[in-house]
Amino acid sequence: xxxxxxxxxxxxxxCLTAGAVSWNDMCIGKGVDASWYATAEAQTIAxxxxxxxxxxxxxxxxxxxxxMTDAEINTEKGKKSEHSCLDNVATTRExxxxxxxxxxxxxxxxxxxxxxxxxxxxxxxMKVGGWGQYWPRSGGGSYQDYITFNDDLFTNVMKIxxxxxxxxxxFADIADEATREKCKSAFDxxxxxxxxxxxxxxxxxxxxxxxxxxxxxxxxxxxxxxLPSISGYESAALLSFLMSVENPSEELQNxxxxxxxxxxxxxxxxxxxxxxxxxxxxxxxxxVVSATGSALWARFIQIGGESGRKIYNxxxxxxxxxxxxxSYTQNxxxxxxxxxxxxxxxxxxxxxxxxxxxxxxxxxQHLYYRFLYNYExxxxxxxxxxxxxxxxxxxxxxxxxxxxxxxxxxxxxxEYPAWKQKMDIINNASDATAYELSNGTNTxxxxxxxxxxxxxxxxxxxxxxxxxxxxxxxxxxxTQGVTYTINIPANTAVxxxxxxxxxxxxxxxxxxxxLNGVNYSTTDYVFPQKETAESDGIYTTQTITLNxxxxxxxxxxxxxxxxxxxxxxxxxxxxxxxxxxxIDATNGKPxxxxxxxxxxxxxxxxxxxxxxxxx
Numbered sequence: 001x002x003x004x005x006x007x008x009x010x011x012x013x014x015c016l017t018a019g020a021v022s023w024n025d026m027c028i029g030k031g032v033d034a035s036w037y038a039t040a041e042a043q044t045i046a047x048x049x050x051x052x053x054x055x056x057x058x059x060x061x062x063x064x065x066x067x068m069t070d071a072e073i074n075t076e077k078g079k080k081s082e083h084s085c086l087d088n089v090a091t092t093r094e095x096x097x098x099x100x101x102x103x104x105x106x107x108x109x110x111x112x113x114x115x116x117x118x119x120x121x122x123x124x125x126m127k128v129g130g131w132g133q134y135w136p137r138s139g140g141g142s143y144q145d146y147i148t149f150n151d152d153l154f155t156n157v158m159k160i161x162x163x164x165x166x167x168x169x170x171f172a173d174i175a176d177e178a179t180r181e182k183c184k185s186a187f188d189x190x191x192x193x194x195x196x197x198x199x200x201x202x203x204x205x206x207x208x209x210x211x212x213x214x215x216x217x218x219x220x221x222x223x224x225x226x227l228p229s230i231s232g233y234e235s236a237a238l239l240s241f242l243m244s245v246e247n248p249s250e251e252l253q254n255x256x257x258x259x260x261x262x263x264x265x266x267x268x269x270x271x272x273x274x275x276x277x278x279x280x281x282x283x284x285x286x287x288v289v290s291a292t293g294s295a296l297w298a299r300f301i302q303i304g305g306e307s308g309r310k311i312y313n314x315x316x317x318x319x320x321x322x323x324x325x326x327s328y329t330q331n332x333x334x335x336x337x338x339x340x341x342x343x344x345x346x347x348x349x350x351x352x353x354x355x356x357x358x359x360x361x362x363x364x365q366h367l368y369y370r371f372l373y374n375y376e377x378x379x380x381x382x383x384x385x386x387x388x389x390x391x392x393x394x395x396x397x398x399x400x401x402x403x404x405x406x407x408x409x410x411x412x413x414x415e416y417p418a419w420k421q422k423m424d425i426i427n428n429a430s431d432a433t434a435y436e437l438s439n440g441t442n443t444x445x446x447x448x449x450x451x452x453x454x455x456x457x458x459x460x461x462x463x464x465x466x467x468x469x470x471x472x473x474x475x476x477x478x479t480q481g482v483t484y485t486i487n488i489p490a491n492t493a494v495x496x497x498x499x500x501x502x503x504x505x506x507x508x509x510x511x512x513x514x515l516n517g518v519n520y521s522t523t524d525y526v527f528p529q530k531e532t533a534e535s536d537g538i539y540t541t542q543t544i545t546l547n548x549x550x551x552x553x554x555x556x557x558x559x560x561x562x563x564x565x566x567x568x569x570x571x572x573x574x575x576x577x578x579x580x581x582x583i584d585a586t587n588g589k590p591x592x593x594x595x596x597x598x599x600x601x602x603x604x605x606x607x608x609x610x611x612x613x614x615x
Contacts, residue, residue, distance in 0.1 A: 023064040027093035029100060038104030046101040049094055050113050052076040056135055057120025058084025058091035065094070083134040084120055087148070091117055092156045099170040111174055118164065118175060118183075121157060125186050128214050129193030131157050141322075143211060143222045147197060149234045150210040150222060154190070155241040161187045191245065194238065195255050199230055202305040205258035206266075207235035218311055219303070221318075224339075224368035225360035225401070228311050232297030235263060236407035243419040244440075253423055260416045263408045266353055269296045274404050285395040287376060288404065293535065297408045299401075302371075304352025316344050319369065328366035328387065335366060335387040343369040345384060357393050357403055375404060414536065418473050418566070421500050421541055425568045432495060432570040437486070440474040451476065456489035457569070471564025472537070475501045478563050480510060486554040486569065493549035494569045497556075501565035502537025503527040510560030512542060516550050527563050537564065 021031045026045075036042055045066050052073060053059060063076070084091055095117050102110040124135035130147030131154060138144040148154060163171045165183040175183070197217045199206040209219030210231045219228040242248070242256050273291040278284060288296065303311055320340040327336045348371065357372040367389065374392030383389045393403065425434050435441075441454045446468040451459045462483045469477040478484060488494055503510040512525035525542040551574060 021066075023066045024089060024093055026066055027097040027100075034100075035104070037100040042101050043105060043107070046098060046110055048073055049098060050109065052080065053094075053113055053116065054082060054084045055080050056084045057116045057123075058086070058135065059094045059117075061085045061088040061090035063090075083136050083138070084117075084124075085134055086121070086124065086131055086153050086157060087133040088151055088153075089156055091121065092160045095121075095160060096170065099174055102174060103170050103172070114174055115179070118179065121161070122182055122186055125189065126193075126214055128196070128217075129189035129191075130154060130197075130212070130214070143220070143226075145214070146211040146220055146222075147193060147214055147217070148211055149197075149208055149231075149238060150226075152234075152237050154194070155237060158187060158190050158241065161190070191242075191252060194242065195251060198255055198259060199303065200307055201230075201262065201303060202307045204262065205255070206230055206262040206303075207232075207259045208238055210234045218314065221315055221369070223360055225358035225397075227300055227356050227358060227369070227371065228315055229298075229300035229302055229356055230262075230266075231299055232263065232268075232301065233299050233402065233405060233407045235259060236297075236411045239263075239411050240415055243415055247426070248423070256416075256419070260412055263297065264412050266297075266301060267295045267408070268298050268301075268355055268404060272296045273406055274402075276399070279395055281395070283395040284399050286398040294406050295409050296404050296406060298355030299403050299405065300356040300358075302351055302354055302356045304349070308349065308352060312347055312349075315369075316340060316347075319343055326365040326368055328364060330387055333386075335385050337366050337385070339369050342366065343371065346371040348373065355404065357397075359390065359393065359397050360401075361397075414473055414539075417539055418500070421498075421539075422566070422568070425498055425570075429570060432572055434568050434570050436566060436568050437476070438474045438566040439470045439476055442468070442476070458487045459567075460485050460487065471501070471504060475564035475566055477504065478558055478565055480513075480558050480560055480562060483555055483557050486556070486567070488550065488552055488554060488569075488571075491573055491575045492571045493551045493574050494546065494554055494571050495549045496543065496545045496570040497554070498541060498543045498568040498570075499525070499527075499565050500539065500541045500568070501527065501563055502539050503529045503561055504537060504564050505561040506530045506533055508560050510558055510563040512544070513557040513559035515544055515556045516546055516548075516554055518547070522559060527560075529561070 025031050048065055048068065049059070052063075052065070059065075060076070060079070060082070068076070086092065095114055098110045098114045098117075101107075102114060120135055121131075124131055126132070126147070128147065132138075132146060132148055133144040133153065161183040163169070164175050165180045165187065167173065167175075167180055194208075197208055197212040199208060199219055207230050209229055210226055210233075211220050211222050212218065213220045219230065221228055239256060239259055242252065245252065248256070269288065271290055271292055271294065272288055273294045273296065274286050275289050276284065276286055302308065319338070322339065324339045325336055326339060326342070327334055329335075346369075351371075351373050354373060355375065357375060358370055359367040359372070361367070366387065370389070372390065372392060375398070376392060377394070378390075378392040380388050380390050397403075422436065425436075435453075435455055435457055437453045437457055437459065443452045443454060445452045449461045449464045449466055451468045453459070462485075463479070466479055466482055471477050486494070497515065499512060506529050509522070509529050510527045511522050512520055514520060525544065527540045527542070528538040530537050549572070554569070
């Protein structure tokens with residue numbers, strides 16, 4: 001027992017001091033107690049962050065600032081005139097760290113440094129709404145200046161802009177109101193940029209590339225192995241982010257749905273995954289193996305048809321104009337190529353919608369921009385110059401870069417159905433107002449058996465030991481046999497309730513046992529049991545319209561097993577107020593009015609709430 005207690009206290013001390021936590025985790029608060037950011041240790045690290053902040057406002061990538069030595073810090077101080085970076089979470093994670101330390105200490109210099117970095121992020125946004133890897137930009141036609149979705153650069157910037165303009169948590173009052181409005185405007189322009197970059201696959205909206213051109217928004221190349229294509233990895237990350245946008249416009253909803261459909265129709269292989277192994281040459285390697293409940297997508301999916309012809313001809317023309325030569329010596333003979341020759345002669349238009357691979361290594365530059373179509377080892381060929389060249393990746397490139405992955409599987413099969421269900425609720429609300437009670441809308445101020453949600457809703461229960469707990473995909477766990485009570489704000493009546501989620505166990509189905517005093521059978525509103533203990537739950541939607549609108553409180557009981565749910569309540573006002581505040585003189589239609597106790601504004605055919613968020 002003493003040994004166990006000692007281990008617990010040791011772990012708690014580790015979390016408090018953050019001594020063994022990576023820089024990235026320290027910046028996002030993973031494995032670190034919130035109180036630590038007010039300590040002298042945290043301020044010492046924050047002072048290091050300030051000391052190497054670039055003159056342009058940000059920081060360089062791949063720096064573990066918390067563990068850097070004085071000598072390493074001094075080296076970085078000598079580079080302060082170099083450009084700032086947004087790639088590999090650079091700058092945005094330092095901003096998150098400074099925000100935490102500022103909230104813990106209220107020391108003004110950390111807030112000042114944060115806002116200097118924020119000005120850099122705002123200045124770095126292109127007129128088209130996107131961001132490149134560096135600010136100031138690299139210039140000279142560098143791929144670093146393209147609209148960059150690669151490695152989540154774009155979404156990392158968008159997430160911190162949203163956190164700032166929402167003015168909550170670590171970002172409460174760290175920026176003034178005018179700056180927060182600029183963040184909201186930058187965020188909205190970023191959303192439009194993402195929508196414009198959605199690839200047109202011969203008239204069908206597809207997904208995204210890792211980089212896009214700033215003029216025509218077309219997919220474009222990155223490094224010599226990152227060929228124009230549709231990216232399974234970057235698209236999955238983008239879609240996860242887009243589905244987190246509150247009150248998305250019809251245009252954005254359509255973008256998400258069409259991208260999901262395209263990716264679902266263009267997977268590389270069903271019931272498969274990539275695994276690490278040691279090959280017969282005793283090398284670390286990767287291979288494709290069978291796996292139920294999984295599927296594979298390519299990091300680079302070759303585009304076909306007229307769209308593909310346009311995109312790849314643009315690449316070939318660019319390489320031809322650049323006229324960069326690459327040489328390689330094999331068996332005493334030196335072969336010299338232009339990058340244009342390599343790309344043009346290796347591209348195979350008949351391989352449309354198949355994965356593209358390429359090898360990037362300084363010692364074999366004659367493979368730059370060479371299209372390969374085999375993941376696992378295949379025979380080499382003799383090319384048009386007489387040089388023997390590979391037709392596949394090798395073990396080193398398979399392990400050093402993720403060319404195949406299951407990135408889209410969860411996005412398509414778990415995240416999208418939950419998002420679609422939420423959108424159906426919002427879009428079908430009609431005159432009612434829908435409120436979601438989920439982990440995503442939980443305020444984090446729960447006290448024991450009382451779970452607090454946005455907009456004044458809360459859920460209590462008659463069992464004080466049933467504290468707030470989360471399931472997958474923003475669900476909240478509810479225990480069978482416990483009476484839960486939804487507490488409804490004043491002047492509000494609930495007319496309908498939707499329960500969306502899954503039975504968290506095998507053995508028996510869970511179900512809605514009662515709602516608002518009405519009892520139901522074990523077969524009326526069912527959430528099917530899991531197929532196996534390891535499998536995902538079976539997501540199900542159950543909607544009940546109340547015979548009499550509920551005010552004040554709304555009790556419900558679940559039967560069977562623990563159920564993980566997102567609950568949506570549809571409400572109407574009970575005051576009957578719907579007062580028009582202003583009239584548009586040109587057409588007589590109301591442009592500002594109260595509906596369901598909320599100020600609503602109509603402008604240019606769109607509807608907004610009081611803070612300007614489109615509804």
